[in-house]
Amino acid sequence: MLENSHRAIADAIGSELKLHVKEKNLLIVGSINPDSWGDFPHHTGKEYEILAKIFKARDLHLKNDDECFAELGNALHYLEDHWTLRPRTAEKHTEWEYSIDKSPLLDDDAFLNAIDEATMPQKAIDAYKKLADSLIKIKNEGLESWFDPSWGIWHKRYEWMVESYVSLVEIFTRAMIEEVGTASQWVRLMGDDIYVNESYPKFHESSFEEYIDQRFLDPIVSGYQAGVWSLASLSRPSSWSSPAIDLNFAFRICLEVSRYTLVPAQTIKEDDDWSVPRVSANEKGHYLKGVKQMPDDFFVPSISGPKAPSTPNWAVISKPIHKVSEERRSNLPKIKDELLRIENASIFQTATHSEFWEKLLKKAIDLERQKVQNTRERE
Numbered sequence: 001m002l003e004n005s006h007r008a009i010a011d012a013i014g015s016e017l018k019l020h021v022k023e024k025n026l027l028i029v030g031s032i033n034p035d036s037w038g039d040f041p042h043h044t045g046k047e048y049e050i051l052a053k054i055f056k057a058r059d060l061h062l063k064n065d066d067e068c069f070a071e072l073g074n075a076l077h078y079l080e081d082h083w084t085l086r087p088r089t090a091e092k093h094t095e096w097e098y099s100i101d102k103s104p105l106l107d108d109d110a111f112l113n114a115i116d117e118a119t120m121p122q123k124a125i126d127a128y129k130k131l132a133d134s135l136i137k138i139k140n141e142g143l144e145s146w147f148d149p150s151w152g153i154w155h156k157r158y159e160w161m162v163e164s165y166v167s168l169v170e171i172f173t174r175a176m177i178e179e180v181g182t183a184s185q186w187v188r189l190m191g192d193d194i195y196v197n198e199s200y201p202k203f204h205e206s207s208f209e210e211y212i213d214q215r216f217l218d219p220i221v222s223g224y225q226a227g228v229w230s231l232a233s234l235s236r237p238s239s240w241s242s243p244a245i246d247l248n249f250a251f252r253i254c255l256e257v258s259r260y261t262l263v264p265a266q267t268i269k270e271d272d273d274w275s276v277p278r279v280s281a282n283e284k285g286h287y288l289k290g291v292k293q294m295p296d297d298f299f300v301p302s303i304s305g306p307k308a309p310s311t312p313n314w315a316v317i318s319k320p321i322h323k324v325s326e327e328r329r330s331n332l333p334k335i336k337d338e339l340l341r342i343e344n345a346s347i348f349q350t351a352t353h354s355e356f357w358e359k360l361l362k363k364a365i366d367l368e369r370q371k372v373q374n375t376r377e378r379e
């Protein structure tokens, strides 16, 4: 999207949310800045950064730090670019961006009309209209009309947690080997097998179960944070579009994300991650639970493979979090059993993995099988 379009959206959001002049200007500057940082292309692959920036903006806002507007502006920039269709050639892309810039921000009726009249197949029109209706409903009746604050964002599948666990072990091991020169030589001489067979089992013993259970049984985030992140994670329902559709979806999603990132804490019914600023562990231990998971857990999917950023490992489940927790807890033995019957790593192939990764995975599954066998023998 061109600078002018980013500016226009931030300006309109500032007016709609009745921000003070300085706050609005910070939002505008934040919305324009990322294009001067040179991290191109950033129309895709910024999904996790968008959420992290929204989270940071919320935290700053709760601490009355006006940098929150600039931080939110950064997130909006990437969100807006995310909603800019990307034709294959650079020239066509620029042309598309110029057309977006010439499109106006539309009111509800004109927005629905623009979708109806766009040159695209009926099923694309229907899909965009459904999404447009949800956004209009959220604008008029609030986020709660679409998202229940008792829901959470969950990791979808148990084996994907195993996959990200193994990826993390790989990353940490590689970093450790890089750091310790002698260990590096030792591993280079002996090969990766020495780590997999001698050092890894001890690590596995203390970390595997805890890592997987914690991430599968509890939501990544819940409450309003999950609602706002879900909004920010919406993706276009069709590869057809028009410049007016791109601009207005970007505007409407950014508007709601901004509204709920800047929502006053008092209006949130129950204290959750969205109503209490982030504090350190010794100040207020209980609050950290939801937040603590973010840096490593949240970013794991983007590390675990090239496909991960556009196909998140997680989903919103429309049931209260305690219910999902209970269900998952009672199904866990069966799920684990199925995993241990796997003969090859084919179910894990959501991304390309190294040979070392495959050795680690195989070892992890072997160790788990052994554990099950030992328990059976004792019984």
Ligand SMILES: [Zn+2]
Pocket (backbone or CB within 6 Å): 001, 034, 035, 042, 077, 081
């Ligand atoms: Zn950009």
